[in-house]
Amino acid sequence: MLDVVTYIQRQLDPTLAYRYACRVGMCGSCAMTVNGAARWTCRTHVDKVVRNETLEIAPLKNLPVIRDLVVDMREFFDKWARAKGHFHGARTRNEGFEPVKPDSEDRKAVDAGIECIGCGVCYASCDVVSWNPEYLGPAALNRAWTLVKDARETGTLERLRAVAGDAGCHACHTHMSCSERCPKQISPTAGIAGLKRAVLKSALRGEL
């Protein structure tokens, strides 16, 4: 699909605006809506998606369109920040490494969700995102989950507060479009379910 879009821009319409970078399925920049489904265009072969000899290429859903096939990703990353999707460790370079056992249940949970590259496919596929403008979305919540399960993290309570409520994990209705479409085989639904349980524990302890 990316070859098709590039051909169109180079040979047919030089004004066409679109995004790509690595071309080899590592960066996620080329995500677009192809025949209704969000996918990486560099990893989508025409054979797999053409229907009735037709291909419809559109920008990602649920995000403002800047021009043609390019969307404004700011809201996507703003929500990442609102979900406290950044790491706060306790140690400095002067202390030793904090040991993390790779086969612990917590670390396995983190590993299942850590490969996210922020491509936006899950966010574009989510019905709740389109129904609820404040909803943080699967990617931001999945990242928050990997940090909640990170043994080195110090900001867990603040993070749980950030992901609770109508704009957070509680708005997920387990449609699982995110898990089905994720090109990295991550299941944000699983992470969000984990957040629901973690928030519940915290709430029952009166911490929230």
Place this chain on the structure above:
Amino acid sequence: MAGDAGSDGSFRLKTASFWVAVVHRVSGIALAAFLPIHFFVLGNALELDSFLAWTEQPLVKASEWAIVVALAAHLACGLRVLALEFLPWRDWQRGLAAGAAAVTLAAGLAFALAL
């Protein structure tokens, strides 16, 4: 938790879980609309015999069957949500959508046979 591309690499536009969630929601709306009526009629049913006779009418029987199906559907889909949210995450939970449908059908048929 593999992404579920079809055998030809394409994606269906809506997941099975989406449809289960829609059934869950629509059955919930039907129940929320029905229950006040159900409570009201029961509260009036001082003459229970004539009320029971009224319920033998075909339209009432069909509505009862629809309500029981809605109830079974809502319960089955709800159990799926509870399983996904509270049980440790396993791959088989993706098949819960199918399970929810099966349970609903079974309950609806059982009630239809009992009517």
Place this chain on the structure above:
Amino acid sequence: MSRRGETRLWIAQRASAAVLAVCVVVHLITIVYAVRGGLSGAEILARTRGNVAWFAFYSLFVLAVTIHAPIGLRAIFAEWLRWRGRSADVTLLIFAAALAWLGMRAVMGVFV
């Protein structure tokens, strides 16, 4: 509503769902038994009137419904009708009150 309040709604929704799962199964079995058994109105009321256990059961049932249904509708109001905020919450509170009133009226009629 605050995040803490919304979290509590979610907890109440799941807790009432668990209670309803049990109540609904018991209720359906009971109703099918009564219908198949061809019990008359007088026979049913003879069994239910003054029965403290059933009164308690159905009162719990009504309470669980009063909690569960409005919270479910709240998500539908917000997501499908784009109706959020105080006016939606107050409307749902009124609906909950109506359910509680009509529900207990029915329970009193059948079990007291």
